[in-house]
Amino acid sequence: MSTLPGAIVNQDEQYLADNARRRKQFSIWFYFLCVAIALISVVILVVLMISIWSQGQSRLTTDLLTRSHSELEIERSGMWPAIMGSLFVCGTCALVALPLGVGTAVFLEEFKPTHKVLRWIHGFVQLNIANLAGVPSIVYGLLGLTVFVYMFNVFGQIRVNESAGLEIMGYKHFYQVLTLEPGHVVFAPQTDPTVRQTTFDEPFQAVDPDGNPIEISIWTPGTPKPTDPEIRRRTVRSGAIGGTITERNWYYFRLPFDKSFLSGGLTLALVILPIIIIAAQESLRGVPSSLREASMGLGATTWQTVRDVSLPAALPGIMTGSILAMGRAIGEAAPILVVMGAAVAKSSGPQHLMDDAVTMPVLIFNWAGRQQDEFKELSAAAIIVLLVVLLLLNSTAIYIRQKVQKAQS
Amino acid sequence: MSLPKALQNREFRSTHAGAFSERLIVISLALCALATVLITVGIIYMLITESTGFFRSEAVTMSGFLTDTEWTALQSKELEQAKFGILPLLSGTFRVTLIAMLIALPLGLVTAIYLSEFASARIRSWLKPTLEIIAGVPTVVLGYFAILVISPSLQMISDGAFSTFNATSAGIAVGILCLPMVCSLSEDAMRAVPRSLREGAYGLGCTPFETSVKVVVPAALSGIISAFLLAFSRAVGETMVVALAAGTLPTMTLDPTQQAQTMTGFIVEMIKSESEYGTVQYYSLYAVAVTLFLITFLMTLCGQIIRRRFQESYQ
Amino acid sequence: GSKSDAPTTTESAAESGSTAAVSNLTGTIKINGSSTVQPIANAVKEEFAKLYPNVNVSVDGKGTGNGFKMFQDKETDISDASRPIKPGEFEACKANGVEFIEIPVAYDGLTIVVHPKNDWVKSMTIEQLQKIFVAGDAAKQWSDVDASWPAEKIEIFSPGTGSGTYDYFREVVIGKSDSSLRNDMNLNEDDNVLVNGVAGNPYAIGFFGVAYYEESKDKLKAVEIVNPKDDKAYLPTPENIASGTYAPFSRPLFIYVSTASLPRAEIATFVSYFLENAPSLCERVGYVRLPDEIMQRAAKNLDEENTGTHYIDGEGNSRSGAVADIYQPENLTK
Amino acid sequence: MSSVTPAIASAENSEALPDQTLIHIEKLNAWYGDFQAIHDLSLEIPKHKVTAFIGPSGCGKSTLLKWINRMNDVVPGARAKGRLTIDDDHDGKRTEIDVLDPNLDVVGLRRKVGIVFQKPNPFPKSIYDNVAFGPRLHMKTTKAELDELVEWSLQKAAVWDEVKDRLHGPALGLSGGQQQRLCIARAIAVGPEVLLMDEPCSALDPSSTLAIEDLIFELRSQYTIVIVTHNMQQASRCSDKTAFFFEGKLIEAGDTELVFTKPKNKQTDDYVRGKFG
Amino acid sequence: MSSVTPAIASAENSEALPDQTLIHIEKLNAWYGDFQAIHDLSLEIPKHKVTAFIGPSGCGKSTLLKWINRMNDVVPGARAKGRLTIDDDHDGKRTEIDVLDPNLDVVGLRRKVGIVFQKPNPFPKSIYDNVAFGPRLHMKTTKAELDELVEWSLQKAAVWDEVKDRLHGPALGLSGGQQQRLCIARAIAVGPEVLLMDEPCSALDPSSTLAIEDLIFELRSQYTIVIVTHNMQQASRCSDKTAFFFEGKLIEAGDTELVFTKPKNKQTDDYVRGKFG
Numbered sequence A: 001m002s003t004l005p006g007a008i009v010n011q012d013e014q015y016l017a018d019n020a021r022r023r024k025q026f027s028i029w030f031y032f033l034c035v036a037i038a039l040i041s042v043v044i045l046v047v048l049m050i051s052i053w054s055q056g057q058s059r060l061t062t063d064l065l066t067r068s069h070s071e072l073e074i075e076r077s078g079m080w081p082a083i084m085g086s087l088f089v090c091g092t093c094a095l096v097a098l099p100l101g102v103g104t105a106v107f108l109e110e111f112k113p114t115h116k117v118l119r120w121i122h123g124f125v126q127l128n129i130a131n132l133a134g135v136p137s138i139v140y141g142l143l144g145l146t147v148f149v150y151m152f153n154v155f156g157q158i159r160v161n162e163s164a165g166l167e168i169m170g171y172k173h174f175y176q177v178l179t180l181e182p183g184h185v186v187f188a189p190q191t192d193p194t195v196r197q198t199t200f201d202e203p204f205q206a207v208d209p210d211g212n213p214i215e216i217s218i219w220t221p222g223t224p225k226p227t228d229p230e231i232r233r234r235t236v237r238s239g240a241i242g243g244t245i246t247e248r249n250w251y252y253f254r255l256p257f258d259k260s261f262l263s264g265g266l267t268l269a270l271v272i273l274p275i276i277i278i279a280a281q282e283s284l285r286g287v288p289s290s291l292r293e294a295s296m297g298l299g300a301t302t303w304q305t306v307r308d309v310s311l312p313a314a315l316p317g318i319m320t321g322s323i324l325a326m327g328r329a330i331g332e333a334a335p336i337l338v339v340m341g342a343a344v345a346k347s348s349g350p351q352h353l354m355d356d357a358v359t360m361p362v363l364i365f366n367w368a369g370r371q372q373d374e375f376k377e378l379s380a381a382a383i384i385v386l387l388v389v390l391l392l393l394n395s396t397a398i399y400i401r402q403k404v405q406k407a408q409s
Numbered sequence B: 001m002s003l004p005k006a007l008q009n010r011e012f013r014s015t016h017a018g019a020f021s022e023r024l025i026v027i028s029l030a031l032c033a034l035a036t037v038l039i040t041v042g043i044i045y046m047l048i049t050e051s052t053g054f055f056r057s058e059a060v061t062m063s064g065f066l067t068d069t070e071w072t073a074l075q076s077k078e079l080e081q082a083k084f085g086i087l088p089l090l091s092g093t094f095r096v097t098l099i100a101m102l103i104a105l106p107l108g109l110v111t112a113i114y115l116s117e118f119a120s121a122r123i124r125s126w127l128k129p130t131l132e133i134i135a136g137v138p139t140v141v142l143g144y145f146a147i148l149v150i151s152p153s154l155q156m157i158s159d160g161a162f163s164t165f166n167a168t169s170a171g172i173a174v175g176i177l178c179l180p181m182v183c184s185l186s187e188d189a190m191r192a193v194p195r196s197l198r199e200g201a202y203g204l205g206c207t208p209f210e211t212s213v214k215v216v217v218p219a220a221l222s223g224i225i226s227a228f229l230l231a232f233s234r235a236v237g238e239t240m241v242v243a244l245a246a247g248t249l250p251t252m253t254l255d256p257t258q259q260a261q262t263m264t265g266f267i268v269e270m271i272k273s274e275s276e277y278g279t280v281q282y283y284s285l286y287a288v289a290v291t292l293f294l295i296t297f298l299m300t301l302c303g304q305i306i307r308r309r310f311q312e313s314y315q
Numbered sequence C: 001g002s003k004s005d006a007p008t009t010t011e012s013a014a015e016s017g018s019t020a021a022v023s024n025l026t027g028t029i030k031i032n033g034s035s036t037v038q039p040i041a042n043a044v045k046e047e048f049a050k051l052y053p054n055v056n057v058s059v060d061g062k063g064t065g066n067g068f069k070m071f072q073d074k075e076t077d078i079s080d081a082s083r084p085i086k087p088g089e090f091e092a093c094k095a096n097g098v099e100f101i102e103i104p105v106a107y108d109g110l111t112i113v114v115h116p117k118n119d120w121v122k123s124m125t126i127e128q129l130q131k132i133f134v135a136g137d138a139a140k141q142w143s144d145v146d147a148s149w150p151a152e153k154i155e156i157f158s159p160g161t162g163s164g165t166y167d168y169f170r171e172v173v174i175g176k177s178d179s180s181l182r183n184d185m186n187l188n189e190d191d192n193v194l195v196n197g198v199a200g201n202p203y204a205i206g207f208f209g210v211a212y213y214e215e216s217k218d219k220l221k222a223v224e225i226v227n228p229k230d231d232k233a234y235l236p237t238p239e240n241i242a243s244g245t246y247a248p249f250s251r252p253l254f255i256y257v258s259t260a261s262l263p264r265a266e267i268a269t270f271v272s273y274f275l276e277n278a279p280s281l282c283e284r285v286g287y288v289r290l291p292d293e294i295m296q297r298a299a300k301n302l303d304e305e306n307t308g309t310h311y312i313d314g315e316g317n318s319r320s321g322a323v324a325d326i327y328q329p330e331n332l333t334k
Numbered sequence D, E: 001m002s003s004v005t006p007a008i009a010s011a012e013n014s015e016a017l018p019d020q021t022l023i024h025i026e027k028l029n030a031w032y033g034d035f036q037a038i039h040d041l042s043l044e045i046p047k048h049k050v051t052a053f054i055g056p057s058g059c060g061k062s063t064l065l066k067w068i069n070r071m072n073d074v075v076p077g078a079r080a081k082g083r084l085t086i087d088d089d090h091d092g093k094r095t096e097i098d099v100l101d102p103n104l105d106v107v108g109l110r111r112k113v114g115i116v117f118q119k120p121n122p123f124p125k126s127i128y129d130n131v132a133f134g135p136r137l138h139m140k141t142t143k144a145e146l147d148e149l150v151e152w153s154l155q156k157a158a159v160w161d162e163v164k165d166r167l168h169g170p171a172l173g174l175s176g177g178q179q180q181r182l183c184i185a186r187a188i189a190v191g192p193e194v195l196l197m198d199e200p201c202s203a204l205d206p207s208s209t210l211a212i213e214d215l216i217f218e219l220r221s222q223y224t225i226v227i228v229t230h231n232m233q234q235a236s237r238c239s240d241k242t243a244f245f246f247e248g249k250l251i252e253a254g255d256t257e258l259v260f261t262k263p264k265n266k267q268t269d270d271y272v273r274g275k276f277g
């Protein structure tokens, strides 16, 4: 048995040497192939950046950052409402997705059940999250449309002159009536919310835009019309009809949400929720179990362990994951198009919870598709702004991660 | 040394006082987890209820839906002329996805090998962020990159053989989009391969190439395959790039120079056109969404199964 | 008190020039419908917002047909249209209790465009268009239309089926017959996509409102259309459109205003502002102004709140013809 | 004490008082899922003594240790059957804590039975916060009391002098041996009666090991200490009693000296002579 | 042999032939980045003997081992200075391989110097493919030759009987001890002359340990074996020569019996008696 097998005894030294050289050569070639291919991604990024920069750099003006979309003065169009819109939409998204995602991750990672049935459920939820992570964002858009925008039509549809859904708070209804002074209106408090219009034949008590009460007199056609603008402002024509308008506080809330930024933000929260959960789970998993054991060994309950030990230790990882997820949310356009529509002509950010909004990707989508060269350049400039925002987010994430890596090494 | 006062008192907090709030917290955390289940339930409920509007219609048969080679939901105003065969949309989706995968998989995998096996810490420290930046580029931007840069370049190279909107430029852009994902997931899988295996290989006289290709990659295969599957379902579900660059005409061909409306592209067009809400044509978008959902669901399921079956090797 | 809004119209018309001050008018106005009219509506909205910054006007352009759908469901105050309302839509409005005032705002020339490299097509007749666009034995290649043209595949870009432009084109090309437009066209509600599509393929053809052509003249070539009346070919220039020689694709654009919304001060103010400024603003975005006479009739209709359409007769059949002939008080059907 | 139990009993009565048993283990069986890690184990652990658990890897030492303060609760699939009780002097009244009782107040148990692990595992917080972690959970203390308690614990753990100038510096900045002593300080800060130590020195360098061994020697006057070790020399150096485990069974237990010099069992003899393990 | 080198020399000439040195190490210094892991180390390792490296954790045993077949090449920042040569009999001609030569054919070196690690690390392939892995890389073999080679290696590694019925089953399905023997089979399948073993038994149970120790005993007639171990008993049981390291320095080296019974150095004495480590 101890005789060496033929293969070892009959080794051809020349072959061995050649073979070794050939393999080493091959390995070197492979190394250069790797370098070349790894560089491709860098090249792609550079080409992307250069083509965008060369298109958009001339439009990086303060107008871009402070003004709104304009059809008549294209060259002075800006993206302020879109910046605000993205801020509000993504803010909503973060406010909802972060606690929900981290909560879920904590539950799944730290409260692992020991009972068999519960373990099965646990595995199911885990699988479910993996599946949610793979669901295309456009499907979330459709879900957002049925759930947030229409709410299965449970609260009826939003209709002009008829229904504003189920209004819950933050609103006051008035009749808005034109006075004799052109462009000037007065507001009559609306007592019966179901009446959408009323006719004014007699003098009535109204309020001016600042909320101060004023007496309104009636001018009957045929009698001389007052000429003093002051008086004209306090006078309406007999038979004038007031239509309902609503004064909305920022916390105006009604159901369904319709195409509001809230719907958009909630839908985006659905999109990034699985991403956040998975990232948070991963970083909780990275917390050494010895820390948990130490805390439990001191008599801390599971929740106390989570609160005082696991979560703080996992926080950098959770933050990194969340920031990257937020980057995804900021750039996401498809679900927003489905939920909030593609209109971009908005002159300000959202004024109340139910207000609609434009987001940066949708604005870019619109501008880049337009024919005028100005819009093409503007869209490139807007892309630069968006990329800068993303770059800031990403570098924060990378910074946090590297700091943590350093601290741990 | 005498016992400190705190220990002399032995006034320990009642241990049952926290139990209630503890339970409350656990319940609210459980509710968070429940929410994720509710989302799935919501998706399935929505897809089923809304697509019944399509499948119930007399103009539609299940076999026709699965085998017809024309899809003209957007093109036909009258229901009688509309044809609902999902195959052209599927073919569009798979053309784009195939091209994307042809780009993302080899490039991503080789870059991952480079990052995990060869790159020095310094190169990693800027190459990885670069990839992350690409991963973070909004898809709208990539879509315009496709029609403003990729498509004209293709047309120039091929002397006009490509149409303005075509499967290839969309596929390339989607590939760029998936590349970082393939790369970072495969890299994670390869880094999870214990050092001891690499040492084993080097100890037997392997070159770096042999170590990475013959030992590390096979050992990380489950992770790499699930990365591929994830990238695949991301590509299948990608919307903005194809809506912008792949064209709006469903075609049933293998020609990559032609346009290719994908499933997601159709959904977006239908939503944007709001083509007659409530018509069969409109509801057909939910039928497409069901198909899309099923495909991605199967992908993730496969990925999970592969991960669970083959991953345990190193514990 | 049904006649309510008259004061604003007359008074502001007389005195608005002097009010430079920012108004305290507030409210929300929802507009949807034609993407052809959308540039005009957006332009008006923008100017209006300078005077009335607290009025929130949302303008969307999902196509005339979709616009009317939302209008009859009371989701919008104003519906933009690049064709007159159709009998079916009119009935639906009536059934839902939606009454409206029909206001023409500008002329458009539905422009047929090809790639600038296309040197074989200079002008086209309706028959040639039929060969290309009508389903059935539609021409697959240019050479199927005219043997001297290249044997290359025709790629077609058309507005979506929900759009008025599609309807108008279909009606002109097919008439009242049963056939329909072919269904292997690239359809898109967004006219900009159509422009990009045609501009990217030398063998493409497409059509849309003249404003989108005006914006991208350098990338596209407009096809001269042979007027069936005099057999001469005309380009969609403002003169040809206004004079009606660019026939049969010269068409009016409309807005439809819900009377239920008119008592709201913001709507009344906006609509009268629209009417007043449409002629000048429509030219700025590439359309052609309507004759003063028609604008005055429209103002009168608004003033007197004459609801109904001029394009459908008592029996419920649609009328067709020049706007100057049809937009007459006696044609108004409630 | 049942006669089948190979109890730890002073064979040579070297001390004046007889041992008082604190932890009683009777016929304990423990499983991880389907795998039985402990078989029918009976053992008595004396009060205010150091008891060493020795045995080859995987023989169930850590498992037993972790059942004493129910750390295995969080391991999925871990269960135990048998009796495991700890005597509890409460204002002079003697009661018994039934450790395996599913309704037991685990939090209270773990406060009474502290544990120190193989690898030092300070929390990534300041040194002060590490020691104050337990007291903050369990007690209502004033700032001054807490300060006093932290100092006392660190002094008891023989690490005060080395850290007193950087109490609010990060605990992870300490050396391995200091970290381990910090962990001991953290464990005694909640006033436990029993200290369980699972190979507390195996990750440490020689000098840190010595410091910890000295510390264990110090602490035994006030605490009942159970220490798991792989190092026979360590067991013989610093324990009073030794229990030898093999494949989940208790093979032999008794005075350390006897176990090492005159083991009754062949396996014990082989093991302490280094024939395996 | 220079006089400053504490070389391994048979103090009592128990064997007929004098030791023939195979591996010469002279003034070796090794670094990881700025940290010096080995200081000025000189040592000679005899042919066809088992040499044990002992010493506390972190003393540089593994580092030295890994330099012998240049495994440290792949560790970023690792470098070494000094002389490290291996004698090479080539058709009767004696040459020397300069291990630290940067232009050395590492692939060939590693074929000559096999290594086995602490944790068994079979590739996630079949048993057969594991053993055939090395031969397939280096040699041109027929299927039959390869089969013969695989069987021979597995037999040599004393694991053939246990695996012969499932040669194409997954290697990861074997027990730890079998895996470790498989790794040894894999290492000898390429026909090395030297076998380096870094704590080959520390992850194994007692019976597997015994099997490996027997195997080492068997193999020494054909291979030069270097084994790193923490277990003094193991070193004394299965090695001919022992080298004791401390903090990167070689403290003492010589016949195993002498080192364990009459160490010349105080530190060695302390260590082999278990005072630390």
Ligand SMILES: Nc1ncnc2c1ncn2[C@@H]1O[C@H](COP(=O)(O)OP(=O)(O)OP(=O)(O)O)[C@@H](O)[C@H]1O
Pocket (backbone or CB within 6 Å): D032, D033, D035, D037, D055, D056, D057, D058, D059, D060, D061, D062, D063, D064, D075
């Ligand atoms: N969480 C677990 N799940 C399943 N089996 C486990 C678990 N923990 C330990 N075991 C098994 O139980 C047995 C006893 O393990 P234990 O940790 O008590 O051994 P030990 O004597 O402490 O060994 P070591 O000295 O290596 O720490 C071992 O066979 C081990 O594989």
Ligand SMILES: Nc1ncnc2c1ncn2[C@@H]1O[C@H](COP(=O)(O)OP(=O)(O)OP(=O)(O)O)[C@@H](O)[C@H]1O
Pocket (backbone or CB within 6 Å): E032, E033, E035, E037, E055, E056, E057, E058, E059, E060, E061, E062, E063, E064, E075
């Ligand atoms: N890759 C590395 N990078 C930096 N330092 C290292 C590296 N590997 C080992 N060291 C350091 O070099 C010194 C010697 O390590 P080595 O692994 O040779 O010790 P050892 O004697 O084998 O210890 P053990 O018995 O724990 O395996 C140690 O202080 C260790 O921390």
Ligand SMILES: [Mg+2]
Pocket (backbone or CB within 6 Å): D061, D062, D063, D198
């Ligand atoms: Mg243990």
Ligand SMILES: [Mg+2]
Pocket (backbone or CB within 6 Å): E061, E062, E063, E198
């Ligand atoms: Mg070592």
Ligand SMILES: O=P([O-])([O-])[O-]
Pocket (backbone or CB within 6 Å): C033, C034, C035, C036, C037, C061, C062, C063, C064, C065, C081, C082, C159, C162, C163, C164, C165, C166
């Ligand atoms: O103007 P349209 O969008 O209806 O064609």
